[in-house]
Amino acid sequence: MVIDYKKIDLFGRSFIQKVVLKPPFEFAFPVSEQACFLYMLAGEMQYQFDDEHINIPTNYSLFLNCIHSGSRIHNSDLNTNGEIVIVTFHPDILKKIYERELPLLLQQPRNAISNLASERINNDFLIQKYIEGLLFYFENPSLINDDILILKLKEIILLLSQTRNAETIQVVLSQLFSPATYTFKQIIEANLFLQVGVEDLARKTNLSVSSFKREFAKLYNDTPANYIKTQRLEKAADLLLASDNRITDIAFECGFNDLANFTKSFHDKYGATPTQYRLNQNTK
Template sequence: MVTDYKKIDLFGKTLIQKIDLKSPFYFSFPVAEQACFLYMLKGETQFKFNDNHIHIPTNYALLLNCSNSGNQLNNTNSSDGEIVIVTFHPDILKKVYERELPFIFQKNDRITNQLSGKINNDFLIQKYIEGLLFYFENPSLVNDEILVLKLKEIILLLAQTQDAGTIQVILSQLFSPATYTFKHIIEANMFSQVNVDDLAKKTNLSVSSFKREFKKIYRDTPANYIKSKRLERAAELLLLSDKRVTEVAFDCGFNDLANFTKSFHDKYNVTPTAYRTK
């Protein structure tokens, strides 16, 4: 249940919201062409989309593209919640950045349908949120110039966090929307340093749903199929290139040489070095 709600508008649209929630609570996001930065100021919550659940504890944040339905926050335990939300409207961003959008909003080359991402505890973002609370307590001091500066500030902070790659994937979809097929995402990331959990996020599915979809399309488990394809690619590179074995292993998605060597021997009954010599 919402016990207190405050908002601050910029150019006629909601920019910042502060919401106090009494447990148990449910909070649904409207479907719209916008993205939301949600900061858990107090308490904790679960973000639910499709059949995925992301736990957001105190001082952690969630970045969400609101272009799809079914996104909801919920908490059924005894802790109340306090949330601050900053909303990114494409038309306001274009107005604020008249010449060119920041890099974090520009189209990227990563093949993914990921629409949400958890942002780890960050000291500078904590201080930013504390600064926003001052304006909720002193609304008479708020004006458009200050709000534009605060909007630019959070964008700059997000671009500098350790989660900047994921943040760019989500925010760039506001201006370069793209929906990839399941197979397109798998093929594009086949030889990257990613695991099943990473691939599930890129397809915007839970791990269990991802495995079911994968089995339906490829008639095999993700682990078996991907390992087999990586080893086949490694065998090709061993014969067609002069790269060292460690480079071949890394280029094919293996981050452990011992594991690569054992897997290669299990498949081809010979070590990678002997395979190349033979």
């Protein structure tokens, strides 16, 4: 239940909201062309998409693209009111304030093939101070004008670009300007030889791990771990014969980040170490 609600508009559109919710509460995100930054000022919320839940404790935040939404948040602490500050990003307003060129965070990342639609941001001191600054304007609404709000919008974009989550936030936010929905297979094939795991691939497809595994089994008739390892080993075998690259470099290029694990996996499949395999094949 909402027990307090305040809102600040920019160019006639909702920009900043402060909501105090009494548990139990639940909010479903509509599918719309906007993105939201939700900061947990007090209490704790749980973000649910598909059959997966992510806890957002106090001073943590969630960045969400509502184009691929249908997700929801609800409280996970029944004893404490939830206080949430929401900053909304409208693509038309962002284009208006960045007339010459969109900042890097809003541009389509190079070689990024992902349907990722959300990202949890850990406790960040600068973002915490930014939120404290927004609260000042809720307490002093007479000081608000469009110029100040434009600066605050640009400030949060700058802060988000400096967080450890900047790369994934860019994927989520850039979809407002270059919307693209990739097929499941496109995402798998594009990331097959990168150093990503099953959980990373699930996030890129915007699915929970369990749903990702079910979808993967339908399409490939195999488990993700086995299929990915097989493809990586087969590529490594080809590179051992087609190039003089170091074995360490080949392992890295094929998605392995541990040489000992690569050597063991290769031996299990081909009955020889990478070095032996290269020598044996070259002497035939």
